[in-house]
Amino acid sequence: MPNRLFARRPGAWLGAALAAALLLPILPAWAEDEPAKGGPAVAADNEPDLVKLRASVVKVFTVSQSENYRRPWQRPRPQGSSGSAFFIGDRMLMTNAHVISDAKNLQVKRADRVKRYEARVLFAGHDCDLAVITVDDDAFWEGMRPLEIADRPAMRSKVMTIGYPTGGQKLSVTEGVVSRIEVNTYVHSGADDHLTIQTDAAINPGNSGGPVLQNGKVCGVAFQGRMFAQNLGYMIAPSVIQHFITDIKDDVYHGYAELGIYMANLRNQTLRKFLGMPKDQEGGMLVLKPVPYASASGKLQRNDVILKIDGVKIESDGTVKIGDEFLDFAFVVEGKQIGETVTLTVLRKGKIFDVEVTLKEWSARMKPGRVYDERPEYMVLGGFLFVPLTENYIGWGSSNDLSYYMQSYYRTVAEEGKTREQLVLLSRVLPDASTRYIRYSDAIVDNVDGVQPNDFAHFVKLIDESKKDLIKVEFEGVNTAPLILDMKKIRAVHPEILKKNEIAEDRYVRAKESK
Amino acid sequence: MHRTVLRAALVAACFLLVPAAGHAADDDLAPKLRGALVRLRVTGQSYETSAPWKLGRAYTRAGRGVVVGKGQILCKSNVVANQRMIEVELANSARRYPAKLLHVDRKVGLAIVGFDDKHLVETLKPLPLGEPVKLDDEFDIYQLGRDNIPERYDARVIRASASSSGLDLLLKTTCSDSGDGQVALKDGKVVGLLTSTYGSRQQGTILSIESLRQYLEDFNAEGPYLGKPGPGFWTQQLLRQDLRTYFGLAENQHGIAVTRIVPGRTGHGVLEEGDVLLGLDGFDIDDEGKFVHDVHGRLSSSYLLGGRRKAGEIVKAKILRKGVETDVEFELKGQKPDEKRVPEGWGAERPQFMVVGGMVLLELTSSSSISRSAGGVLLRRFRERANWDPPGKRRRVIYVDRLLQDKANKGFEDVYHQPIKTINGIEILDFKSVPKALETPEGAYHVFRFDGLTTDVVIPADELDAINKRIAEKYKVTRLRYLRGDED
Helix, strand or coil: CCCEECCECCCHHHHCCCEEECCEECCHHHCCCCCCCCCCCCCCCCCCCHHHHHHHEEEEEEEECCCCCCCCCCCCCCEEEEEEEEEEECCEEEECHHHHCCEEEEEEEECCCCCEEEEEEEEEECCCCEEEEEECCHHHHCCCCCCCECCCCCCCCEEEEEECCCCCCCCEEEEEEEEEEEEEEECCCCCEEEEEEEECCCCCCCCCCCEEEECCEEEEEEEEEECCCCCCEEEECHHHHHHHHHHHHHCCCCCCEECCEEEECCCCHHHHHHCCCCCCCCCCEEEEEECCCCCCCCCCCCCCEEEEECCEECCCCCEEEECCEEEECHHHHHCCCCCCEEEEEEEECCEEEEEEEECEECCCCCCCCCCCCCCCCEEEECCEEEEECCHHHHHCCCCHHHHHHHHHHHHHHCCCCCCCCCCEEEEEECCCHHHCCCCCEEEEEEEECCECCCCHHHHHHHHHHCCCCEEEEEECCCCCCCEEEEHHHHHHHHHHHHHHCCCCCCEECCCCCCC | CHHHHHHHHHHHHHHHCCCCCCEECCCCCHHHHHCCEEEEEEEECCECCCCCCCECCCEEEEEEEEEEECCEEEEEHHHHCCEEEEEEEECCCCCEEEEEEEEEECCCCEEEEECCCHHHHHHCCCCCECCCCCCCCEEEEEEECHHHCEEEEEEEEEEEEEECCEEEEEEEECCCCCCCCCEEEECCEEEEEEEEEEHHHCEEEEEEHHHHHHHHHHHHCCCCCCCCECCCEEEECCCCHHHHHHCCCCCCCCCEEEEEECCCCCCECCECCCCEEEEECCEECCCCCEEEECCCEEEECHHHHHHCCCCCCEEEEEEEECCEEEEEEEECCECCHHHCCCCCCCCCCCCCEEEECCEEEEECCCCCCCCCCHHHHHHHHHHHCCCCCCCCCCCCCEEEEEECCCHHHCCCCCCCCEEEEEECCEECCCCCHHHHHCCCCECCEEEEEECCCCCCEEEEHHHHHHHHHHHHHHHCCCCCEECCCCCC
8 A cells, every 4th residue: 555645645646647527618619508498307206306406406607717837927718617516505506616616707507497697606625626606696596405415325325416417408317326435536636535435327527516316315426537437436425525514614614634644554564563563453554754744743753553543443554444334544534624633542662642633734835736716826037937836837737857856855855844845946937138048947946045945935035135136046956057146137127028928917926824 | 461461561671771872892992891890799688677686588689890909899889788699790701700898888889899719810800090080071981781791881071079978970971771880981091980870861970080099099008997087077058147247257258167076086176166167178168168179170078078088187277266267187087887876777797686575676777767656756866966976975775676575575565666774773885785784683673764755664584584485486586686796
């Protein structure tokens, strides 16, 4: 089993590249809707509830515009797409975060109406691919019945997906059984692992955000599929849905808590003996390293063995037995909110004791995974474009090496208090007479006049507050020449370079988060 | 049926592609050529990287060579790579005669094959070495073609390019066979060895007579072979105005900046980081690091530091240090393979390895096949820095290449392409330190710790031999270790 980071694995999305979020891109020809004719469509005799359910499952039309991480002052062209959503009460429609991420225009349409209503996002949880949207027009909500969230469905039990998948305009219903339940990577962020339910009910692009029902209750939210596989659809488990609903009760979405431990299995008997584990001691996971700045940092150390989590025994492959299922023990933490505690029973040097860990929010700087609805940070300085290294930036087509560098950096090197929270890149050099012969691409900044920037905001501050005419920026790598920023000259050419490249704002820098 | 037709068509096509441009060799030169041109048939075989106790499949490669001294055939180094057996064929003959490798320098790209077979000694006569050829000079390329019949092709120099390993000349040539050691002759004298051709462009490259001569002189001189100087310091072009300002160059000063110096190598103790190299060996250096050669025009200055010099020679330099021009001189230091933390990849020689508890331990080399796993990233960084990092304390990087799975190493499946940091608390500095560290278990266990983020591997010390034996039997591992000094 690979070394695992509890709940979030940096780079885990690489392995899950074949899984795809089920957002349906809208082709121009589809933009116009066929008016719904007559009353409710065929409601099978054996499914009397379907007629009522129809009104609660709506189609979502999104026009989104993501960010351009290579030319961060520009936006790519808007794109249309569609997904599904369902009513959960309190004027709230639940859908997938990937259905509404980077949305510039959002509309919803009921199956039993012709009109499209303007909608807006209330909460988006990109770490669990769930979101809640609302419609301000009172007329929209008339006669809508909220769907209840059910418990986790049993293996092989029958489920029904409802939504607006590709292949037509009207509501579509498919049926199948629960074929697998396990903790899996959510591809939307690419770095979050949560409980996932797999079904053979057809789930296709456009189903995203639609409910999966059992006995008229929501037992999952359809959200991703897998390419090159058949009859494999995935839904978000009820526990994840409940977690999201609980989280937003205070009107803010905080996200998932992180235990933050790199771990390895303990299947080797000799290693168990070496670690001083009694012969009759079963299970347990080995701590390789607590993630810097995360919840367990400072509480656990290398070669600790985690035996139990909240009193539940951890097997030697990192699972816990919940009911009849062995689920990744991330599942136990998954049920908790930030600020809650987890009790870990730890074996260290032959002694067993309990460690209480208060669950913290992942430091945004160290958090792996893609982000949405956020402007990319950047700074154009004369002909030089500086950016922080993020998964989004890597996703915009940088070399593989950068991605592996990032992984190795955080996994192997990072130490709390000693490691920078964010790496800064000289992304590229804009063509200009002042940058003639200067070639850099994705050069990782080591220091600015000898000072190592802790994050992007710090880097910008070092440049802004330097009183020197010549600032020396050194890079990582054995033979990347330093860049000498001739500030007088840069100030002179800066306006012209902005104009030439149609850069309206020369920077976007978020204030440093307080640790 | 289809296949037969296809094969027949291919054979026909091959016949059609026989070069038509070759001319029969000139009449008066013919006897001399017949006595100097050879074809080499090399049987190569190397050890399998995935199972280093095993020899891989043997294969035969052909190349060409030219006799340049008594009992010496000069050829390209890659022709004799991984050689187990070398045979020589002569002009207008199909017979093969035994020969043996005398020397190889992979950096220069040349090798010398020797022979003492009576017939060869009687038949083969060396060709004399000629003078340097320059831009626009015309000469001939000779090779033993089909059926070992000597063939002649036209050639003309169109450009020179130099590096720290030597001087190459780009040619316009009618020879379209792959460049594998055909000889360039002007007035009956050797002026180069063809190393590559670009058929579609009618171009080719020869290693210049300057480089051939230097290699042969070094090999034939008394005392040990010195070879080319190794890399010593890193430089930075100074075309960019920002760096010119930073390094304090005046408008009329040109050169390259010294950015890093490897301890113990060329320039160390004389040059300092931040110096600007204005001149070398009597030549001015421009902002791109080039100089103007009397014969060949603008060439890389690395040629002055390595390409035309031998290790141990002294070179003069003009530098700019803190705004003052100064003359200095330093020794060009050689770099023996042993002086690199990450040495060149395996040749035909048996690679060092150990199989311990199912882990296959290898030494990181320039040709190790490394994955993009988390541990692989570390190995790749070691390799990238191979020329830069002085070997220091950690002379070699020993890593787990793969795991032969067994109940003893169950759960350690992720330990893959991981550099070993310590065994039983003892730092692993090279392969020799592995068996030494295994002599002193940590209590009842052998404990392997790695540079990367992975689990420690623990093996019961008193069971190690039995585990090794079991794994060797299971996976048909014919030997559990080969370290230099072990019986071959």
